[in-house]
Amino acid sequence: MTHFETRSGFVSVVGRPNVGKSTLVNAIVGKKVAITSSRPQTTRNTIRGVLTLPEEGVQIVLVDTPGIHKPRTALGERLNTLVYGSLAEADAALFLIDATQAIGPGDRLIAERLQQANVPVVLVINKVDIADKDKVLLQLAEASSWEFDAYVPVSARNNDGTDLVIGELVAMLPPGPFFFPPDAHSDQPDIFLAGEIIREKYLARLREELPHSLAVVVDDMETDDKGLLRISATAYVERDSQKGMAIGKGGSMIKAVGTEAREDLERLFGTKVFLDLRVRVEKDWQRSDEMLDRLGF
Ligand SMILES: Nc1nc2c(ncn2[C@@H]2O[C@H](COP(=O)(O)OP(=O)(O)OP(=O)(O)O)[C@@H](O)[C@H]2O)c(=O)[nH]1
Ligand SMILES: [Mg+2]
Numbered sequence: 001m002t003h004f005e006t007r008s009g010f011v012s013v014v015g016r017p018n019v020g021k022s023t024l025v026n027a028i029v030g031k032k033v034a035i036t037s038s039r040p041q042t043t044r045n046t047i048r049g050v051l052t053l054p055e056e057g058v059q060i061v062l063v064d065t066p067g068i069h070k071p072r073t074a075l076g077e078r079l080n081t082l083v084y085g086s087l088a089e090a091d092a093a094l095f096l097i098d099a100t101q102a103i104g105p106g107d108r109l110i111a112e113r114l115q116q117a118n119v120p121v122v123l124v125i126n127k128v129d130i131a132d133k134d135k136v137l138l139q140l141a142e143a144s145s146w147e148f149d150a151y152v153p154v155s156a157r158n159n160d161g162t163d164l165v166i167g168e169l170v171a172m173l174p175p176g177p178f179f180f181p182p183d184a185h186s187d188q189p190d191i192f193l194a195g196e197i198i199r200e201k202y203l204a205r206l207r208e209e210l211p212h213s214l215a216v217v218v219d220d221m222e223t224d225d226k227g228l229l230r231i232s233a234t235a236y237v238e239r240d241s242q243k244g245m246a247i248g249k250g251g252s253m254i255k256a257v258g259t260e261a262r263e264d265l266e267r268l269f270g271t272k273v274f275l276d277l278r279v280r281v282e283k284d285w286q287r288s289d290e291m292l293d294r295l296g297f
Pocket of ligand 1: 037
């Protein structure tokens with residue numbers, strides 16, 4: 001029998017769209033590995049964020065997932081499948097609910113799935129910084145009927161209570177090897193993170209349906225002989241009418257997004273960045289299996 005000195009495991013982070021899953025993953029990992037926004041369905045891939053505690057000999061691999069929702073497109077269906085697939089491989093789960101909203105049918109559906117998944121579950125009540133204390137208590141009372149293994153109120157945004165979540169996870173993980181080098185924070189290649197950062201800046205500025213219609217692909221990323229990191233990226237929209245919005249009057253939108261993304265990328269990669277960003281129409285890509293494959297979903 002193999003004997004491990006260390007403990008490790010994969011932890012699925014699940015919950016409805018917009019409850020703060022990606023914000024919590026970033027807070028626990030201590031680094032931005034997943035983008036966040038006030039729009040539902042920001043996360044479109046399972047992103048792994050890694051926290052290694054060398055002294056305890058523990059490695060926690062958090063698997064950030066897209067919010068579970070009623071699918072309306074081929075993209076939506078793929079996202080839900082991704083989440084349930086990640087549960088099948090998990091050693092534990094973090095289930096987030098939003099303290100500012102009543103527990104709804106969406107939450108109950110996820111709770112049921114988790115009960116069937118047969119993994120230890122930490123129920124996290126997030127956004128307590130902006131919620132009524134009474135509401136949080138009511139939610140705790142209601143959620144306790146699910147009989148999960150631990151209940152932790154947190155503010156992911158303020159990094160408040162996250163150490164308690166880490167403590168619960170450390171106690172749950174089985175003996176096993178480290179899956180990532182101890183200094184790794186994520187499994188995402190830089191080229192993917194760069195595209196996500198650009199999409200995040202767009203999400204913060206675009207209205208209504210456009211955020212859902214947007215995909216960003218980094219076509220090329222390399223450091224030139226002067227040490228400048230050159231990134232070429234394409235933002236895909238679904239219709240001609242959306243192209244104008246993504247570019248903005250006189251290029252104002254693409255300029256603003258480009259500047260904000262460049263500043264963030266320079267911070268993340270610790271180097272000067274030149275960003276070349278363009279917009280293209282790819283008709284109804286969300287509904288096209290072929291396009292979803294090409295865009296990497
Ligand atoms: N006030 C407050 N806002 C928060 C907190 N955590 C997250 N948010 C905000 O809630 C919004 C959604 O956060 P995300 O982390 O993108 O949510 P998500 O669950 O990953 O969303 P999807 O990827 O769309 O499923 C963002 O505007 C966050 O800033 C919190 O603890 N307090
Ligand atoms: Mg997310």
